[in-house]
Amino acid sequence: MVICTPYYNRQTIKVGLRAIQLALIMAVVITTGIMTMYSDLPRDWVMDNYVDPYTSLFTLEWPTDYHNAEIWDQTLEFDTPIYLETHSHTNHSDGSLTPSQLVDWAVAYGLTALCVTDHNNIEGGWAARNYSQELRAEGKPAPLVIPGVEFTCCRIHMNFLGIEETIKPTENWPTDEELKSVIKKVHSLGGVVIVNHLPWSESTEWGRKVPTLMHHPTPDQLLAWGVDAFECVSDGVMDLQAIRYADRNNLVCVTATDIHNPSDTVRAATVLDGPLTQKNIIDQIRRKPERSKSTFYYDPIGPTGAQVVPPYNPKRSKWAPLAMLNFGYMWEESKGMYSFVDGFCHERKFTFRYTAAFWTLFWIVLGWVLYELTRAIVVGIAGSNSCRRRRALQLD
Numbered sequence: 001m002v003i004c005t006p007y008y009n010r011q012t013i014k015v016g017l018r019a020i021q022l023a024l025i026m027a028v029v030i031t032t033g034i035m036t037m038y039s040d041l042p043r044d045w046v047m048d049n050y051v052d053p054y055t056s057l058f059t060l061e062w063p064t065d066y067h068n069a070e071i072w073d074q075t076l077e078f079d080t081p082i083y084l085e086t087h088s089h090t091n092h093s094d095g096s097l098t099p100s101q102l103v104d105w106a107v108a109y110g111l112t113a114l115c116v117t118d119h120n121n122i123e124g125g126w127a128a129r130n131y132s133q134e135l136r137a138e139g140k141p142a143p144l145v146i147p148g149v150e151f152t153c154c155r156i157h158m159n160f161l162g163i164e165e166t167i168k169p170t171e172n173w174p175t176d177e178e179l180k181s182v183i184k185k186v187h188s189l190g191g192v193v194i195v196n197h198l199p200w201s202e203s204t205e206w207g208r209k210v211p212t213l214m215h216h217p218t219p220d221q222l223l224a225w226g227v228d229a230f231e232c233v234s235d236g237v238m239d240l241q242a243i244r245y246a247d248r249n250n251l252v253c254v255t256a257t258d259i260h261n262p263s264d265t266v267r268a269a270t271v272l273d274g275p276l277t278q279k280n281i282i283d284q285i286r287r288k289p290e291r292s293k294s295t296f297y298y299d300p301i302g303p304t305g306a307q308v309v310p311p312y313n314p315k316r317s318k319w320a321p322l323a324m325l326n327f328g329y330m331w332e333e334s335k336g337m338y339s340f341v342d343g344f345c346h347e348r349k350f351t352f353r354y355t356a357a358f359w360t361l362f363w364i365v366l367g368w369v370l371y372e373l374t375r376a377i378v379v380g381i382a383g384s385n386s387c388r389r390r391r392a393l394q395l396d
Contacts, residue, residue: 015372022368033325041323046313047101047262054101054108058306059141062110062269062297065306069299071271072243072253076295080274083297084113084281085143085266086194087150087159087231087256092124093340095260099127103135105259106143109266109306113281117148117159119340120168125149146278150196151182154337154345155215157201158183158227159256162191162282172339176225179217183226192285193227194254195219197234198242205346207334214345219245228287231256233268233298250291252284255298262310265302271295330356 062083063069089095090102097105099116102124106114114132116125125147135142148161153169156179160167167182174182183193201213219230219242230242232253246253255268272284273293284292316323330353336346 018372019368022364026364029325030327032322033327036319036322036325037328041319042313042315043096044313044316044320045262045310046315047097047310054104054308057108057308059108060110060303060306065110066297066299066303068301069297071295071297073295076271076293078271078273078293080276082113082272082274082276082281083111084115084254084270084272085111085257085259086115086117086161086254086270087196087234087258088114088116089118089150089258089260090116090124090128092121092127093118093150095124097259097262099124100131101262102259103128103132103142103145105262105308107141109303111143111266111269112276113146114143115146115148115159115161117150117161119150119152120166122147122149122163122166144276144278144281146281148191152340154339154341155179155213156217157196157213159194159196160186160191161194161285162278163189165189169341172341172343172345173215176217176221180225187226190282192229192282192287194229194231194285195222195227196231196256197237197239197258198230199237199239200234205336207332207349208336208346210346212337223249226287228252229254229285233296234258235264236267236300236302238268238298238300246291250289251287252292252294253296254285255296262308265307267300267302268296268298271297327360329353330360 060066062081063071085106088102088106090097090099092099095102095118102116103114114128116128118124125145129145129147132142132145146161148159148163149166149168151158151160151167151169153174154172155174160182163186167185169182170178186193198216198219201216202211204210205212217225229252230239230246232239232243232246233255235256235258243253245251252270254270257264257266257268271294272281274280284294332349332351332353334346334349335344336348337344339345
């Protein structure tokens with residue numbers, strides 16, 4: 001005689017096994033997602049296939065192609081103006097452009113002189129200078145490249161221009177005496193010292209109540225220690241306080257794009273008088289009793305349409321599904337500003353969002369329960385019908 005056992009009696013063990021399978025799958029997925037977050041996956045864009053991605057798309061001239069640009073000091077006239085960029089990065093530090101691509105970027109935006117200032121590393125500047133010299137030897141347009149170093153630590157960022165060696169901090173928090181010493185050393189090597197992006201340095205670090213660069217020396221301290229100039233425009237941000245401070249102390253106002261990525265556009269250029277030589281540029285930036293003949297153009301909007309958006313990286317496609325397994329919303333990890341010397345400048349903070357984790361598990365479990373209920377109904381009905389048919393056949 002055929003006995004029809006209820007579905008739930010027959011499937012309890014199987015449901016339990018499927019629950020264990022679900023738990024194992026979720027453990028693997030979450031672990032993979034976390035590992036992906038901290039892995040060096042290919043970028044979602046690529047510049048590798050472009051030898052001259054900028055100059056093949058546009059080549060601008062200062063100031064004619066910068067329609068919103070205005071010159072700061074309208075009383076000055078220049079016979080052979082130099083359009084100078086004082087702050088740029090390559091992939092020798094945290095920039096994403098190669099030195100040659102950075103030079104092409106400068107050509108495209110109409111810059112006639114380019115200072116390459118990687119964090120605590122001069123090698124990117126050397127490589128960019130070599131490439132620029134090769135272009136000039138071939139009769140192609142290229143800026144004069146001046147190698148430099150962005151002296152980077154937890155207290156201050158300064159650009160050292162016109163030197164031929166890497167000068168970097170010995171620790172995250174160099175003392176006043178060390179800062180005085182390195183400024184003096186740069187001058188002994190024939191270089192100049194520029195204080196970088198004060199608004200950024202002294203702004204509040206994300207998620208904290210302290211500055212991005214804590215214990216930053218004051219402008220008066222830096223002036224007493226011998227710095228030559230301050231950035232008056234950085235990444236499109238005009239620093240009116242720095243401009244007025246430079247005016248009061250007969251300092252040159254320099255501008256900086258601080259380029260790191262392909263899409264960064266030029267919104268300002270330092271204007272100096274020729275000739276276009278490294279010695280002339282360094283001498284004009286150097287602090288002296290009377291300020292050199294200099295000013296700057298500023299375009300708050302930037303050149304319309306002149307921006308490079310790199311193409312999608314096909315190598316990313318292979319890893320894109322894993323990159324989407326991002327469970328980072330369940331916690332927040334804040335390390336603060338990177339020192340470029342040894343670790344980070346701020347105390348590490350880790351916050352686990354228990355409510356986010358709870359609701360993630362809630363929706364996963366709810367989905368699984370609904371699936372099991374639906375499966376029980378469908379399979380249970382099918383099983384009952386099958387049992388009844390077998391019983392009917394037995395009776396026949």
